[in-house]
Amino acid sequence: MIKVEHLNQSFGKKTVLDNVTIEIHKNEICALVGRNGAGKSTFINSLLGLLPVKQGAISINGMEVTKKNAAWKRTIAYLPEKFMLYPMLTGLENMTFFAEAVEKAADLERIERALRSVSLWDDRNVQVKSYSKGMLQRLGLAITLYQESSILILDEPTSGIDPMGRKEILEVLKSLHDKTILLSSHHLDEIRQVCTHVAYLNEGKMEKFTVEEFLATHHLGGIES
Numbered sequence: 475m476i477k478v479e480h481l482n483q484s485f486g487k488k489t490v491l492d493n494v495t496i497e498i499h500k501n502e503i504c505a506l507v508g509r510n511g512a513g514k515s516t517f518i519n520s521l522l523g524l525l526p527v528k529q530g531a532i533s534i535n536g537m538e539v540t541k542k543n544a545a546w547k548r549t550i551a552y553l554p555e556k557f558m559l560y561p562m563l564t565g566l567e568n569m570t571f572f573a574e575a576v577e578k579a580a581d582l583e584r585i586e587r588a589l590r591s592v593s594l595w596d597d598r599n600v601q602v603k604s605y606s607k608g609m610l611q612r613l614g615l616a617i618t619l620y621q622e623s624s625i626l627i628l629d630e631p632t633s634g635i636d637p638m639g640r641k642e643i644l645e646v647l648k649s650l651h652d653k654t655i656l657l658s659s660h661h662l663d664e665i666r667q668v669c670t671h672v673a674y675l676n677e678g679k680m681e682k683f684t685v686e687e688f689l690a691t692h693h694l695g696g697i698e699s
């Protein structure tokens with residue numbers, strides 16, 4: 475579970491997050507929505523411990539996000555909007571490389587599980603330079619899933635991907651169980667298809683809705699239908 479209480483973040487005189495309080499629970503897929511510049515990255519960076527929390531508190535699975543205590547880091551995985559893969563390496567080699575960056579030895583069973591979950595097992599021995607954008611994104615997702623963290627933070631996971639590729643990613647997200655997922659999105663159709671909730675950020679304030687509640691209101695800033 476993600477729990478944020480009275481979080482304030484500002485840059486100079488500009489308040490970006492103003493007394494934000496929200497909880498995101500297990501088995502929820504919560505879309506993080508707001509106009510460009512609303513503070514979505516600031517919120518995500520706060521959750522990941524990349525921006526120090528000076529006012530307010532964040533806890534991840536009951537563990538406070540602080541620099542001193544790093545145990546919470548093992549329970550949260552993050553897929554940035556843009557990430558680097560090695561084009562000359564195969565999908566499997568890329569996965570192994572990233573697995574070995576976090577652990578001494580890559581766990582081949584977990585690699586297989588992650589690649590199968592994104593339907594890339596059959597393409598594991600293909601060089602990544604021949605992957606489509608959708609396949610690249612699914613490989614990024616597999617690298618994120620490898621850690622088997624209970625909390626996933628996904629930054630615009632379908633950005634720049636064609637409708638078919640997007641559908642495949644959404645299918646992967648729908649197939650995940652017992653996770654707490656926060657994904658930033660500008661697409662109303664994908665929010666409708668996979669999300670249970672919406673965290674709407676507007677002028678520093680954050681409100682949480684069920685998707686149905688959100689669709690019934692006029693809070694459509696930062697959204698494409």
Ligand SMILES: Nc1ncnc2c1ncn2[C@@H]1O[C@H](COP(=O)(O)OP(=O)(O)OP(=O)(O)O)[C@@H](O)[C@H]1O
Nearest residue numbers: 485486488490508509510511512513514515516517
């Ligand atoms: N390091 C920083 N220094 C100063 N201002 C910043 C910094 N990071 C973000 N900001 C400002 O904070 C506000 C929120 O930025 P943020 O990147 O969190 O928004 P966002 O919702 O993620 O935007 P986008 O949808 O364009 O990615 C913006 O006005 C931005 O210019």
